[in-house]
Each structure stands twice: as structure tokens, then as C-alpha cells.
């Protein structure tokens with residue numbers, strides 16, 4: 251629905267209650283598409299002092315993540331308004347999203363299914379009965395003054411997420427770690443505040459208000475930025491495989507709040523700070539590592555860590571204080587009176603005459619879960635004999651596994667050879683031109699055809715690389731056509747090759763002596779020189795035989 255509501259919903263001046271929970275913003279006026287707000291500064295309350303520890307070297311970081319994943323759905327959680335990124339401001343706002351009196355929430359079945367599916371993929375127990383609560387904030391981008399969330403009884407609890415974490419540079423040093431998931435709750439997203447610092451105004455866009463979120467709350471099981479980034483990347487792949495969230499962090503579909511503290515192992519956990527709304531895995535790792543070090547430095551210098559909300563300034567590479575953290579009771583949680591308990595069923599509990607369109611069956615969702623990234627990697631390694639690290643690359647790039655399998659179906663080349671071409675040659679070009687797999691200039695069939703020419707000995711491997719680059723540039727030409735036009739076919743003419751080999755040997759007497767003394771590796775250099783002369787087209791086996799024969 252277009253924005254007439256926003257135009258007519260005339261918020262009036264709200265009186266300040268000093269020191270109360272309403273004192274964050276003062277609403278002073280509205281205009282057609284935007285509410286104008288002045289932001290008073292707030293004063294941080296002091297947290298309890300943290301006891302000073304003697305040995306700073308022993309302090310370690312503790313990290314717990316809260317992840318907000320936007321559910322991939324056509325419409326919002328409780329209204330029929332459409333969900334679309336970067337639509338004109340306030341063009342996707344229903345009466346309910348603007349919180350007009352008399353409007354009521356109606357839960358979106360697709361969003362509940364997505365939450366159940368995600369919870370099952372993350373090994374959670376599903377609560378067959380869950381509840382909705384109002385969590386009160388006073389922010390301009392939350393017109394109702396509260397968010398509908400699941401505070402008392404969330405839809406799922408007690409799950410886990412396993413991810414691989416590289417300890418050193420090598421894949422052989424990768425370790426599998428598991429982080430516990432405390433709960434998953436369904437909740438509404440807020441609108442967006444757009445700050446105009448020159449005019450000291452904040453403009454409000456309610457398109458995002460009411461979009462469905464899954465808040466995935468992890469236990470504080472991680473200890474550094476790289477671990478947290480690896481866990482988020484794995485979660486992103488799981489959500490994308492399920493189709494429950496598109497997981498584009500840059501577009502805010504996956505937003506991470508990092509809770510960070512430091513302590514000495516064995517001691518109780520330290521006071522946490524919360525770095526809000528980080529929208530890239532790289533910045534998440536940087537923000538966490540910065541914050542751990544900052545807290546250690548504070549404690550070493552005799553200071554105290556305050557329980558505060560911070561933000562990551564990626565330009566400075568630092569976390570900076572944002573606003574003080576409200577304590578739990580300040581949210582004034584109350585049960586949402588306009589929504590009944592959310593009930594989901596399993597095979598046993600589904601009522602006999604229930605209309606399948608009216609009930610959500612957990613068991614049915616479980617049997618239809620797609621293959622998850624970890625299972626896919628194991629299958630790729632087992633089925634095609636590729637290296638585990640290659641399976642990670644295949645699964646991490648959207649559509650790359652399917653591309654690889656399509657090439658295999660049309661070529662005689664071994665999977666181990668094909669994977670090299672897909673990962674080294676194709677992926678390098680995709681990255682260079684900033685393209686996705688589906689935008690590749692070379693189709694799986696064309697690559698298969700090229701690899702068949704290589705297998706049949708029609709071209710050498712270095713000529714194949716030249717053909718590959720030409721295929722990328724001239725997408726309409728087949729590999730065979732390019733080989734013919736550019737005369738890149740394998741040269742096996744003994745007379746021509748013999749002459750070039752002899753010229754190379756005559757010009758490299760030192761190398762010849764070294765080979766005669768037993769240094770066989772120098773032969774590769776001479777083979778390379780012949781190939782250079784031949785533009786990579788010479789039959790490598792013939793070149794090797796001819797060089798060896800002429801040396802001895």
C-alpha cells in the first residue's frame with residue numbers, strides 16, 4: 251500500500267518524561283514522508299566495577315552473537331504489505347505497519363514455516379506452543395512504541411551450529427567447532443532512521459517496519475573475531491540453502507550484534523559490551539578483535555568495562571560507544587494481547603480432520619529439508635574424490651557446485667582435473683570481473699568441450715588456457731572454432747620440434763651440463779623454453795623425449 255497512512259497519521263508532540271523510559275527521542279513534527287526528530291543526548295549509568303586481575307596475558311575473549319535474519323517472504327510478518335529492498339521510501343506500508351489504531355496483526359504462515367525450517371536445520375527443539383510479547387522501545391522508527399517479539403516462549407530453543415575454523419593458513423589445520431544456539435525467536439523489524447546531520451533531522455522510512463525477522467541467539471561459546479565470522483558465514487550458507495533468508499549482509503538481510511567480554515579462564519564471565527548491527531563478516535571479525543583488546547587494555551590500566559552498546563567505525567577500525575544499554579525491565583515486556591499462542595504440530599499431534607493449509611506440521615518440514623552445506627561438502631568429497639578445501643569453495647559460491655556437476659556430465663576428464671579448471675581458472679575470472687556463477691561468459695558445456703579437446707590430445711594444457719581466455723572474451727565461439735582460427739592445435743611434427751629443441755639446447759649449455767650431472771629438474775626449464783617458442787602448442791611428451799635424446 252502506498253503512503254497515505256503515513257501522510258495522515260499525524261504524530262503529535264510527546265511530552266518528555268525526565269529520566270523515564272520515554273526520554274530517548276522527542277517527536278516534534280511530521281511531514282509528508284518523514285517524521286522529524288531531535289535527538290537529545292543520554293548519560294550512561296556506571297556499571298559495577300570489574301575486579302582488577304593480576305595477569306593480563308591470561309585474559310581471553312568471550313563472544314556471543316545475536317543474529318537478525320530477515321525472512322525471505324513476499325509479505326511482512328503480520329501484514330500483507332510487500333517486502334522489497336530499496337523501494338521508494340514509505341511505499342510499502344500498511345495501516346498496521348504504521349500502527350494506526352484499530353489495526354490487528356495476522357500472522358504470515360510462510361514466516362512461521364521458515365522459522366521452523368531454520369530451527370530444524372540448526373538442531374533446535376521446536377516449541378509446539380510459543381508466545382508473542384510486546385517489547386517497548388521509544389524509537390522514531392517503531393511507530394507502535396513496541397516491537398512484537400517472542401520473549402517468554404520462543405519458537406525454538408537449544409540448538410547448535412558447527413563450522414570450520416582455520417587456525418593457521420593451511421586447510422589441514424582447520425578445526426570443526428560448535429556453537430550452541432540458545433533460542434530462535436520470531437519478531438518484527440523496525441523502520442529505518444535516516445540521519446541528516448546537516449539539517450539535524452532524522453527521516454523515517456517505514457518500508458522495513460514489520461518485516462519478519464528470526465533472531466538467532468547464540469551462547470557465548472566463541473573466543474575471537476575469526477571464529478565468529480566463520481560461524482556467521484556458515485549460518486549464511488545454511489539460510490541460503492534453506493531459502494529462508496537471502497543472507498545478503500550488505501543489504502541488511504543478515505545483521506549481527508556481537509556481545510563481547512574478557513575474563514581469565516575458570517573465572518565468571520566478564521561484563522559484556524554489545525557491538526550492534528555489523529553487516530559484513532570481515533568487519534565482524536575486526537570489531538570483535540578490536541573490542542577484546544580494548545577491554546583488556548582498560549582492565550590492565552585499572553579501569554572498568556561498562557555494559558554499553560557500541561558501534562564499529564570501519565574507517566577508524568574501532569568500536570565507539572553508541573548509547574547506554576537498557577536493562578531488561580526497561581523493555582516493559584507484556585504479552586501481546588492481539589495474538590493467540592502460536593501452535594505448530596507434528597505427525598502425532600495434528601488433529602484428525604485438520605485442513606493441511608491451516609496447520610504447520612514440523613515432521614513434514616523436516617522430511618523436506620534440503621541438503622545442508624556440511625552434508626553437501628561430505629558428499630562432494632566422497633562422490634568425486636576432490637579435496638575438502640575444494641568442496642568448501644564449491645559450496646561457498648552460489649551455483650558453483652551445479653556448474654561443476656554439469657561440466658562433469660559432459661566431459662571425459664576426471665573430476666580432479668575439472669575441479670582445478672572450475673576453481674582456479676573460472677572462479678578467478680568471475681572474481682576479476684565481479685560476476686556471479688550464473689553470469690559466467692563460459693557455459694558448463696563449453697568448458698566440457700574444451701576439456702574434451704585436452705583429453706583427446708587435440709591441444710596442450712597451456713594452449714587450453716589460451717583457448718579458455720578467448721572463450722571468455724568471444725562467448726559466441728566454440729572451443730573448437732577458436733583452436734582452428736588461432737591455430738592452437740597440438741604440434742606433433744617431429745622435424746619442427748627437433749629443430750626448436752636443438753636451438754634451445756645450443757643456447758643453454760650450462761643447463762645441459764647440469765642435466766648431464768643428474769639435475770633432472772633443469773629439464774623442465776628447457777621444456778618451458780621450447781613451449782614458449784611454440785606458443786604452448788608443442789606436444790609436451792614429444793618435447794621431453796626429443797630433449798632427453800639430444801642431451802645424451
Ligand SMILES: Nc1ncnc2c1ncn2[C@@H]1O[C@H](COP(=O)(O)OP(=O)(O)OP(=O)(O)O)[C@@H](O)[C@H]1O
Pocket residue numbers: 312313314315316467468469470471509510511519520521522524
Ligand atoms: N559475558 C558475556 N560475554 C559475551 N557474551 C555474552 C555474555 N553474556 C551473554 N552474552 C551473549 O549476549 C547475548 C544476549 O542476548 P539476549 O538476546 O539474550 O539479550 P540482550 O542482548 O540483553 O537483549 P536484546 O535482544 O535486546 O539485544 C547472547 O548472544 C549471549 O551469548
Ligand SMILES: [Mg+2]
Pocket residue numbers: 316465467
Ligand atoms: Mg537479543
Ligand SMILES: [Mg+2]
Pocket residue numbers: 316507524
Ligand atoms: Mg542484545
